[in-house]
Amino acid sequence: MVIVAAPRAGVLALQGDVREHLGVLARLGADAVPVRTPADLVSVDVLVIPGGESSVIDKLSRAFGLQGPVRQRIAAGMPVYGTCAGLILLADRITDAAPGQQTFGGIDVTVQRNAFGAQVDSFETELEVPDLGGPPVRAAFIRAPRVVEAGPDVQALASLDDGSIVAVRQGRLVGTAFHPEVTGELRFHALLLDLVRA
Ligand code: GLN
DSSP, X not given: OOOOOOOEEEEEOSSSSHHHHHHHHHHTTOEEEEEOSHHHHHTOSEEEEOSSOHHHHHHHHHHTTOHHXXXXXXXXXXXXXXXXXXXXXXXXXXXXXXXXXXXXXXXXXXXXXXXXXXXXXXXXXXXXXXXXXXXXXXXXXXXXXXXXXXXXTOEEEEEOTTOOEEEEEETTEEEESSOGGXXXXXXXXXXXXXXXXX
């Protein structure tokens, strides 16, 4: 008999909606743990970067000595899923950044922060995501970014009616401008866990 251990899934726990992601990962059977230190990062098979405020997560990641280790794990092929601020942190380039703001990078995209303007700061919509199969995703956008330019190795997983790309994948890195973890959507996290075994 082969016993396959549950993947150990970390959530970068510096700021943002950490608890919601831990909940989704645990529901999917992962050993879900917060990641606050380089030692925590070493122990995980996959990482979620939550929504929150990307400039704050960036600053704290540098203060906690995590920027270099996260970049190294990304370069070494660790599966990572970023939602909203997490997508911004996975982007190689950003526009409308806070002064001095940096990213981990890894996905060859330019992401525009706070792309949907003040009146429609937050909205929910149904999104077709053909790669996930099944019904549309109920997607919550909260001061969300959008992808304004994508390199040739980037796959657009979902777009809004106006053509804005709001979900992308490059290899083992997945990013969404919206928050599936607040609408009971499990399929993006399931995809992340599948990537460990891939
Ligand atoms: N606007 C935020 C930022 O720039 C992202 C918002 C979110 O994660 N819900 O980081």
